[in-house]
Amino acid sequence: MSTHRAGFVNIVGKPNVGKSTLMNALVGERLSIITSKAQTTRHRIMGIVNGSMDEGDDFQIVYSDTPGMLKPEYALHQSMMRFVATALEDADVILYVTDLFEKKEDGDPALQKLAETDVPVILVMNKIDLAKGSQALDKLTYWQEIIQPQKAMLVSALEALNINEVFQAILQYLPEHPPYFPKDAMTDKPERFFAAEIVREKIFLNYKQEVPYSSEVVITEFQEDETIIRIRCEIYVERQSQKGILIGKKGEALKKVGIQARQDLEKFFEKQVHLEQFVKVAPNWRREQPRLRRFGY
Numbered sequence: 620m621s622t623h624r625a626g627f628v629n630i631v632g633k634p635n636v637g638k639s640t641l642m643n644a645l646v647g648e649r650l651s652i653i654t655s656k657a658q659t660t661r662h663r664i665m666g667i668v669n670g671s672m673d674e675g676d677d678f679q680i681v682y683s684d685t686p687g688m689l690k691p692e693y694a695l696h697q698s699m700m701r702f703v704a705t706a707l708e709d710a711d712v713i714l715y716v717t718d719l720f721e722k723k724e725d726g727d728p729a730l731q732k733l734a735e736t737d738v739p740v741i742l743v744m745n746k747i748d749l750a751k752g753s754q755a756l757d758k759l760t761y762w763q764e765i766i767q768p769q770k771a772m773l774v775s776a777l778e779a780l781n782i783n784e785v786f787q788a789i790l791q792y793l794p795e796h797p798p799y800f801p802k803d804a805m806t807d808k809p810e811r812f813f814a815a816e817i818v819r820e821k822i823f824l825n826y827k828q829e830v831p832y833s834s835e836v837v838i839t840e841f842q843e844d845e846t847i848i849r850i851r852c853e854i855y856v857e858r859q860s861q862k863g864i865l866i867g868k869k870g871e872a873l874k875k876v877g878i879q880a881r882q883d884l885e886k887f888f889e890k891q892v893h894l895e896q897f898v899k900v901a902p903n904w905r906r907e908q909p910r911l912r913r914f915g916y
Contacts, residue, residue, distance in 0.1 A: 622677075622795050623677045623678065623679075623795065623796065623797055623798065624677070624678040624679075624790070624793040624794065624795055624796065625678065625679040625680075625681070625793065625794070625796040625797060625798050625799055626680065626681070626711030626712060626792075626793045626794050626796060627681045627683060627709055627710050627711050627712075627799075628680055628681065628682050628683070628710070628711065628712045628713075628714060628789055628793075629682075629683040629709070629710040629712075629713055629714070630642055630682065630683060630684050630714045630716060631713060631714070631715055631716070632715055632716035632717055633717070633721055636716050636717055636718045636721060636745055636746075637716060637718060637745040637746060637776045637777070638684055638716050639684050640745075640776040640777055641714070641716055641743065641745060641774070641776040641782075641785075642666055642682050642684040643666075643776075644776045644779050644782045645666070645668070645680075645682055645782060645785065645786060646666035646667075646668055646682055647668070666681075666682045666684070667679065667680070667681050667682070667800055668680045668682065669798070669802045669803070678790065678793060679798040679799065679800065679802065680789060680790075680793065681799055681800065683710075710738050711738065711739075711792070711793065711794055712738065712739050712740075712741065712789055712792045712793065713733070713736065713738050713739070713740045713741070714741050714743050714785070714789075715733060715740055715741070715742050715743065715766060715768065716743045716745055717742070717743070717744055717745065717758075717762055718744065718745045718746040719744070719746050719747070719749060719750055719754055719755065719758050720746075723765055730765065730766070733766055734766075734767070739769045739770075739792040740766060740767075740768040740769055741768060741769065741770045741771070741772065741785070741788055741789070741792075742759070742762055742763060742766055742768035742770070742771040742772065743772050743774055743785060744758060744759045744762065744771070744772065744773050744774065745774055745775065745776050746775060746776075746777070747773045747774060747775050747780065748775040748777065748778050748780065755773050756773075759771055759773060769792070770788050772784060772785055772788065810841060810888070811838040811841045813887060814838050814841060814850050814852070814884060815836040815837065815838050815852065816836075817880050817883045817884055817887060818836045818852055818854070818876070818880045818894075818896070819834070819835075819836045820880075820883075821876045821879045821880045821883075822834050822836070822854070822865070822876060824879070825872065825875060825876055825879075826864065826865065826872075829861065830856065830861050830864055830865060833856050833857045833858070833861055833905070834854055834855065834856050834861070834865065835854070835855045835901075835904060836852055836853070836854050836855075837852065837853045837854075837855065838850060838851070838852050839851050839852065839853055843890070846890070846891060847890065847891045847892070847893060848884070848888055848890055848891070848892045848893070849892075849893045849895075850884070850892060850893070850894050850895070851895045851897070852894070852895070852896055852897070853896075853897050853898075853899055854896060854897070854898045854899070855898075855899050855900070855901040855904055856898065856899075856900060856901070857900070857901065857902055857903060857904060857905070858900065858902070859900055861900075862898050862899075862900055865898050866898055873896060873898065876896070877894055877896050880894060881893075881894045
């Protein structure tokens with residue numbers, strides 16, 4: 620009789636080591652926003668992979684991409700780190716992602732939790748496409764001594780190098796369990812969430828300094844019929860000056876964001892999209908718990 624394996628595979632690590640790129644490569648769908656800026660992931664995003672192993676053994680892997688681990692400066696950061704703490708506690712397998720350039724920081728609470736956990740830890744050394752000489756193996760050895768993982772792997776998430784090897788390693792540690800979600804599910808997040816994330820990604824790509832980190836996207840309307848999806852979104856920033864930068868001269872900057880977002884939304888939803896954007900000021904929203912709760916943190 621075939622058994623079903625299912626479990627939560629939680630991806631943790633510092634900002635900008637490639638956690639979102641890795642999850643998207645493992646899931647095969649673009650669920651997490653990816654930019655070269657750190658701290659782009661603010662929520663815990665789940666991507667679900669269903670399938671059959673050899674000899675009819677079914678599985679469901681629930682990947683969880685978490686915000687990069689950092690020292691909180693705002694209430695927003697504290698909320699982000701709660702997602703990380705939960706991910707370390709409820710995992711069946713932990714993927715600890717690092718890269719060629721990261722070094723251990725003294726008193727890192729996440730490394731302490733990893734040292735104390737009974738959950739299998741797979742160390743994933745990312746960005747090996749940038750390695751020279753023995754750099755990748757040397758850094759892998761360095762992190763193996765610190766973390767003492769069950770398995771350690773060299774990958775390039777961007778180039779999809781050794782992604783299947785990571786997948787096979789995960790299957791080894793996946794416990795027997797019925798599926799947690801319907802077998803045709805791709806994620807636990809609603810469509811509105813991904814619409815907001817796609818708009819937010821374009822803000823990160825098109826603006827510098829504080830504007831991306833001070834902005835939040837809220838979908839206020841999502842209406843779908845057979846041929847078109849109509850989306851209305853509000854973009855919140857903290858200061859009037861940021862609103863001016865976001866909109867740009869004669870609205871050109873915001874128009875560019877809208878065109879790029881609509882193109883990606885149409886690819887994601889495989890349907891024509893009509894997108895409306897409105898920019899509003901919400902002073903100090905990153906520090907205010909009521910506002911953060913309203914934004915879903």
